[in-house]
Amino acid sequence: RAEAALEEARRAGGSRVFCSADGAADNWAEMAAALSAGEFTVVYQPIVDLGSGRTTGAEALLRWVRADGAPVSPVDFIPRAERSGFIVELGRFVLETAGREAAAWAVPGKITVNVSGRELHQPGYYDQVTTTLMTTGLPPGRLVLEVTESMLEADSPVALETLRRLRALGIRIAVDDFGTGWSSLSRLDRLPADILKIDRSFVAAIAPEATSAPLVAAITALAAALGLRTVAEGVEEEHQATVLARHGVDEVQGWLHGRPGDSAAIRAALGRPAVDRPDLPVTDRVSH
Ligand code: C2E
Ligand code: MG
Ligand code: MG
Ligand code: MG
Numbered sequence: 622r623a624e625a626a627l628e629e630a631r632r633a634g635g636s637r638v639f640c641s642a643d644g645a646a647d648n649w650a651e652m653a654a655a656l657s658a659g660e661f662t663v664v665y666q667p668i669v670d671l672g673s674g675r676t677t678g679a680e681a682l683l684r685w686v687r688a689d690g691a692p693v694s695p696v697d698f699i700p701r702a703e704r705s706g707f708i709v710e711l712g713r714f715v716l717e718t719a720g721r722e723a724a725a726w727a728v729p730g731k732i733t734v735n736v737s738g739r740e741l742h743q744p745g746y747y748d749q750v751t752t753t754l755m756t757t758g759l760p761p762g763r764l765v766l767e768v769t770e771s772m773l774e775a776d777s778p779v780a781l782e783t784l785r786r787l788r789a790l791g792i793r794i795a796v797d798d799f800g801t802g803w804s805s806l807s808r809l810d811r812l813p814a815d816i817l818k819i820d821r822s823f824v825a826a827i828a829p830e831a832t833s834a835p836l837v838a839a840i841t842a843l844a845a846a847l848g849l850r851t852v853a854e855g856v857e858e859e860h861q862a863t864v865l866a867r868h869g870v871d872e873v874q875g876w877l878h879g880r881p882g883d884s885a886a887i888r889a890a891l892g893r894p895a896v897d898r899p900d901l902p903v904t905d906r907v908s909h
Pocket of ligand 2: 680767
């Protein structure tokens with residue numbers, strides 16, 4: 622339903638902008654009402670292994686479509702939810718929804734969930750994750766939690782300790798939008814992480830005639846030295862995937878291999894060879 626509404630809004634003439642009161646209390650009340658009205662949904666974008674060419678997992682992305690059918694971009698509402706604190710409720714909703722849906726997939730692919738700093742700094746976050754794993758039946762080895770580099774820069778002992786305890790369960794930690802922050806090398810070495818997600822700005826910079834991408838090469842060398850896997854984000858073109866593969870990037874995510882879709886779509890794609898299907902209708906154009 623959400624994806625159909627997005628498509629309709631796109632046809633109707635592009636992005637409608639919403640200006641709502643930015644007061645935290647107003648924002649909380651507005652989003653709480655929207656959440657209970659079922660206006661928030663979770664979509665899944667395939668993540669493809671460059672070695673096998675198969676879809677191995679998906680990233681859960683939150684979507685908000687208002688009752689009148691108008692979508693609100695995560696780029697707009699996530700920062701507002703972080704300011705009001707409602708992100709904690711939204712994060713719980715995404716983790717529970719994605720955990721429940723992924724647990725039912727026939728092929729046991731990885732499910733990646735974005736975690737905001739506000740959630741990670743909650744003392745109860747570890748218990749929330751373990752409870753969700755128990756109630757949904759999702760094995761910890763299938764869950765990947767994405768945090769941003771800047772979140773880790775805060776160097777909060779509580780957050781780092783939580784990440785270490787989650788990793789000890791077999792949950793993997795990915796650093797989102799890697800390369801856009803300013804992590805020192807010494808801090809990277811101590812990072813409780815398993816995966817670096819190469820920010821899509823580095824992928825977008827790969828021109829059609831390019832045979833290499835020096836910054837991507839530097840990041841994959843760094844990842845190899847630290848024993849981390851790499852996932853490139855925002856892969857839109859075949860030539861980008863070619864250059865990324867040449868530099869040893871493990872997995873890719875982007876419009877080339879699939880837009881975010883519902884649980885049934887990712888369920889059908891998992892474990893199968895990923896193909897570029899430009900003929901498929903675009904159902905997700907929330908942002909960018
Ligand atoms: P992100 O975690 O880096 O997610 C990737 C974003 O890139 C998504 O935008 C996705 O739709 C978009 N994308 C994927 N493939 C391509 C491509 O080939 N080209 C381009 N140009 N873009 C692509 P989206 O869904 O609008 O989300 C934006 C950001 O909002 C996310 O960035 C993430 O930081 C945040 N977000 C989304 N869902 C959640 C959530 O459940 N919790 C939290 N805390 N943050 C979320
Ligand atoms: Mg992410
Ligand atoms: Mg990202
Ligand atoms: Mg991001």
